[in-house]
Amino acid sequence: MSEEIPYKIYLSEKEIPTNWYNIRADMKNKPAPLLNPGTLQPLTFEELTPIFCEELVKQELDNDTPWIPIPEEVRNFYKMYRPSPLVRAYCLEKALGTPAKIYYKFEGNNTSGSHKLNSAIAQAYYAKKQGLKGVTTETGAGQWGTALSMACAYFGLDCKVYMVKVSYEQKPFRREVMRTYGASVTPSPSMTTEIGRKINAEYPGTSGSLGCAISEAVEAALNLDGYRYELGSVLNQVLLHQTIIGLETKAALDKYNIVPDTIIGCAGGGSNLGGLVSPFLGEKIRGEKDYQIIAVEPASCPSLTRGVFAYDFCDTGHVCPLAKMYTLGSEFIPSANHAGGLRYHGMTPILSQAFHDGFMEARSVEQTQVFEAATQFARVEGILPAPESSHAIRVAIDEALKCKETGEAKTIVFGLTGTGYFDLKAYAAYNDGNMNDYIPTDEDLQASINKIPHFPGNLA
Numbered sequence: 001m002s003e004e005i006p007y008k009i010y011l012s013e014k015e016i017p018t019n020w021y022n023i024r025a026d027m028k029n030k031p032a033p034l035l036n037p038g039t040l041q042p043l044t045f046e047e048l049t050p051i052f053c054e055e056l057v058k059q060e061l062d063n064d065t066p067w068i069p070i071p072e073e074v075r076n077f078y079k080m081y082r083p084s085p086l087v088r089a090y091c092l093e094k095a096l097g098t099p100a101k102i103y104y105k106f107e108g109n110n111t112s113g114s115h116k117l118n119s120a121i122a123q124a125y126y127a128k129k130q131g132l133k134g135v136t137t138e139t140g141a142g143q144w145g146t147a148l149s150m151a152c153a154y155f156g157l158d159c160k161v162y163m164v165k166v167s168y169e170q171k172p173f174r175r176e177v178m179r180t181y182g183a184s185v186t187p188s189p190s191m192t193t194e195i196g197r198k199i200n201a202e203y204p205g206t207s208g209s210l211g212c213a214i215s216e217a218v219e220a221a222l223n224l225d226g227y228r229y230e231l232g233s234v235l236n237q238v239l240l241h242q243t244i245i246g247l248e249t250k251a252a253l254d255k256y257n258i259v260p261d262t263i264i265g266c267a268g269g270g271s272n273l274g275g276l277v278s279p280f281l282g283e284k285i286r287g288e289k290d291y292q293i294i295a296v297e298p299a300s301c302p303s304l305t306r307g308v309f310a311y312d313f314c315d316t317g318h319v320c321p322l323a324k325m326y327t328l329g330s331e332f333i334p335s336a337n338h339a340g341g342l343r344y345h346g347m348t349p350i351l352s353q354a355f356h357d358g359f360m361e362a363r364s365v366e367q368t369q370v371f372e373a374a375t376q377f378a379r380v381e382g383i384l385p386a387p388e389s390s391h392a393i394r395v396a397i398d399e400a401l402k403c404k405e406t407g408e409a410k411t412i413v414f415g416l417t418g419t420g421y422f423d424l425k426a427y428a429a430y431n432d433g434n435m436n437d438y439i440p441t442d443e444d445l446q447a448s449i450n451k452i453p454h455f456p457g458n459l460a
């Protein structure tokens with residue numbers, strides 16, 4: 001029977017979803033609103049539009065509309081690399097000797113190498129539609145910056161990227177991809193913004209952090225006429241755009257009447273996982289179906305498994321709003337960990353609330369185990385996975401091996417968010433036996449958690 005299911009389930013272009021799904025409409029406990037850190041009041045449309053594009057602010061604040069149309073221009077761009085395949089991991093199943101049926105949704109088949117393009121193209125579209133000249137953003141290892149550069153090139157927008165200095169220097173390849181697509185790339189902290197100059201004065205020689213680059217990009221957008229800031233994860237709007245992943249996954253599974261038992265995704269800021277699971281989580285919240293949903297994070301940056309659920313700053317420079325989320329504290333600096341895209345201290349408010357309400361589980365995994373899974377996967381399935389994605393592979397393999405013990409033929413679906421061609425230094429460290437695991441101590445975590453703002457109703 002199962003042999004009738006192809007190795008790859010492809011949808012046709014006509015089957016690209018016409019709407020994104022806004023899971024907030026179905027959540028009984030809505031994610032908490034973003035707060036103005038000055039007044040501690042929910043941020044309004046008027047306060048947010050100097051920073052973000054108007055249409056994106058509308059999406060950010062919309063807790064009620066379940067389906068939001070995907071503009072035709074965005075759908076046309078999606079056709080360049082979507083629908084993405086849902087792959088039945090027959091080779092991995094065989095190698096593991098498991099009765100489990102494993103599927104993965106592969107989002108790495110575009111030049112940016114990850115799912116981030118799904119939101120980048122939507123955000124660039126709304127900026128263009130508003131008549132803006134350009135956008136600013138930050139990037140860590142460079143996946144988001146690359147995706148936004150591609151999207152801006154397509155719509156003829158200027159793109160200014162603040163790239164964490166250590167990555168700018170050590171990972172020149174993505175930097176050059178961004179420049180090839182026409183973006184200007186500035187190492188952060190820079191001397192081009194007030195916050196950058198302040199951080200450079202306070203910490204001479206600092207190699208920067210994502211939180212610091214966010215602060216600079218926001219300041220730059222506020223000071224430039226005709227520019228807005230765009231963010232690649234965490235926000236409600238980003239998770240909304242990423243539901244294209246889950247909607248296509250569900251459509252592909254439905255074609256063959258496949259019902260997953262377990263859905264797994266890696267979680268940095270939570271956008272790919274939120275996008276993958278939204279249609280399934282919606283059914284679970286509405287009481288129609290039950291699924292096991294697992295978020296996987298690095299043991300070195302364990303927001304869901306060891307953080308607290310509280311209002312916290314989204315960035316180190318504290319220019320961004322307060323978001324209620326699972327957080328390790330905005331001043332938490334994860335140790336050098338190669339899964340660059342998962343090194344964020346917080347988690348999208350939507351998934352934070354769903355996790356808090358018991359709709360989702362979370363696991364943390366150590367880096368060497370992640371690369372062991374990545375290597376095993378690459379050798380049998382052919383794709384060289386991104387280290388971030390390999391967190392999900394690790395737990396998918398663990399769950400499939402449990403099925404081998406119990407004899408259960410569970411259906412496991414996981415998100416394969418991207419490829420690892422720009423992460424070969426990390427692969428080299430693993431291949432050379434030089435990779436270490438680092439798990440922060442309770443004291444390390446408490447020190448940054450203690451710096452989360454205290455006010456009535458928040459940790460008070």
Ligand SMILES: *Cc1c(COP(=O)(O)O)cnc(C)c1O
Nearest residue numbers: 233268269270271272341388418
């Ligand atoms: C950025 C990134 C992630 C993590 O981001 P989320 O917002 O948590 O999805 C995961 N995988 C890859 C390949 C990435 O580039």
